[in-house]
Amino acid sequence: MPSDPSPRIAAGHETPPAPEAITWQTIRARALSRLRSGAWAPGELIPNEAALATEFGCARATVNRALRDLAEAGYLERRRKAGTRVVRNPVRKATLSIAIIRDEIEAGGHSYEYRLLSRRMAPPPRAVQDALGTNTHPCLHACALHLADGIPRVHEERWVDPGGAPGLMEVDLATTGANAWLVENVRYTEGTLSLSAAAAEAHIAAHLGCAPGSAVFVLERVTRMRETAITWVRMTYAPGYRMTTAI
Amino acid sequence: MPSDPSPRIAAGHETPPAPEAITWQTIRARALSRLRSGAWAPGELIPNEAALATEFGCARATVNRALRDLAEAGYLERRRKAGTRVVRNPVRKATLSIAIIRDEIEAGGHSYEYRLLSRRMAPPPRAVQDALGTNTHPCLHACALHLADGIPRVHEERWVDPGGAPGLMEVDLATTGANAWLVENVRYTEGTLSLSAAAAEAHIAAHLGCAPGSAVFVLERVTRMRETAITWVRMTYAPGYRMTTAI
DNA sequence: AAGTGGTCTAGACCACGTC
C-alpha cells in the first residue's frame, strides 16, 4: 500500500481550500469518503471507470489507479465485465514487518549478542518433515540465543535442509547467525509464517531466564525458494514481547 | 501486492516458450531474477527507468509499474533524483488478514455463537486511556465470548468511547456483537494492532475453559477514524490458536 | 455479443532531493 505523501500542493500559510490538483490520491480520497458516508453501500456496484473519469474530469487511467489502490486495500472488489463492487466485510489487513533480530535489537539502542547453543545433524521430527516437504534424510539442527545488552531475548531453533541451502552447512554458525547468512545469501525467498502462544519448555525457559511454563510468544517460519524447502525455524521470544503494527 | 495472474497469453497445448508479450509483470520478473542472481547487488543503484525502458523495449510507464511493485514489496528503495537502490536487508512483510471472528469460525465449518458476559459504564484504566487518547470520562466496558460449536474460542474485552461511536451505545449487545456492529456502521477505520502471549487471567481462563495461567494468544487493537478514538479491544484466544500467513 | 477492467504507449509536466 503506497504511503500517501499527497502534497503536490504545499499548503501555503493560511491558504484556503485550494482548488487542489486532480491526482489519483484525490480520487481515492473522494471515493473513500463515499464509502464512509455510505453513498456507495456495501455489496453495491459503483459507476464504471469511464463514468467516474468524466465525473471527476480526469483520464480513466487516473481513476483506475485510485480504484486499484482501494481494491488492494480490501475495500473494493473488481472484476472485468462485472464491474467494481463494494466489499461487504472489509477484511482488515495488517502488515507485519519481520526484521532481522539483530537489526531489531540494535534499532532499539541495545547491544546485540549471538550465542550458538548446539549444532548437529539429525533426522528432523515428523512435524518439521511435513513442513519442509518430504525429507527423511538428516538435516542440520541448530539452536541459538539472541541477546540484547547481555539479556536473552529470543531463542532460535532451526532445521536446515542440506539440499536446500548448500553453503550454510559450512558456515561457522558460532559467529554468524544462520538468519543473517540466509538473508545475505539466499535472498528473495517465500514461505509461511505462523504466530502463537505457548508455555515455555524447560530447556528453553532456562536459556531465556524465565520460569518453565511461562507464556511465550512463538513465531514459526518455513522458508522456501522456488519450491525448494530451505529451512524451518522457531523463534521463542522472552516473556513480555509484543509485535506491533499499524492497520 | 497484486496477485500475478500473469497470463495474457494462454499457454497453448505444448506451445514452446512463446515470445511472451511485454507486460509489467514480465519486467518485474526479469528485475527480480537480476536481484536473485546478484546482478543487481544489495546497496547498489540500478539503471534508471528510461534506460531500462530502452533495454526492455517498452514504455517508461511500464518499467515504473514493475519497479514500483518491487519497491512496495520491500526489495527496492526509490527516491527522486537519487535513483533506485537495492535494499540491503529486505524486510520481510507478512500480511495478516484479520477476519471477523464470526466469519472465521463459520468459514471453518463450525456453528457460531456469541455470548455477552457483561456491560457497564466506567472510567477506563490508565493504559486504555492512553491508547484511546485523553479520555477521562466514563466509557462503555463490555465483555463477550465467541464460541465455535458451543466451545469457547475467543474472549473479548472492549472499551468504547461514547463520543467516538454514538449509536453503538444503544445497540443491544446481547444479540449483536460489537465488532459486527462496528464493521457495519463505522467502516474504513484505522488503528493499531498488537500481538502477544500472556498467561490467562483467572476469570478469562474460566470463560475459555482452560487452566488459569495457560499460555494464550492475545490480540489488542485500537480503532480510530480520522483522529477520533473509537474503541480499544483485547481478544484472548483459547489455547492452541495459531495465526498463519504466507510471506 | 458486449461491457468492464487491465494494461501499454508516447509525450508531457512537475516535485523532490541530491549535487
Place this chain on the structure above:
DNA sequence: ACGTGGTCTAGACCACTTT
C-alpha cells in the same frame, strides 16, 4: 541546477466474464 522518479493524458487493444 538538474537528474530521477511520480503522475497525468488520450487513445488504443485486449482479456475476462457475464449476459
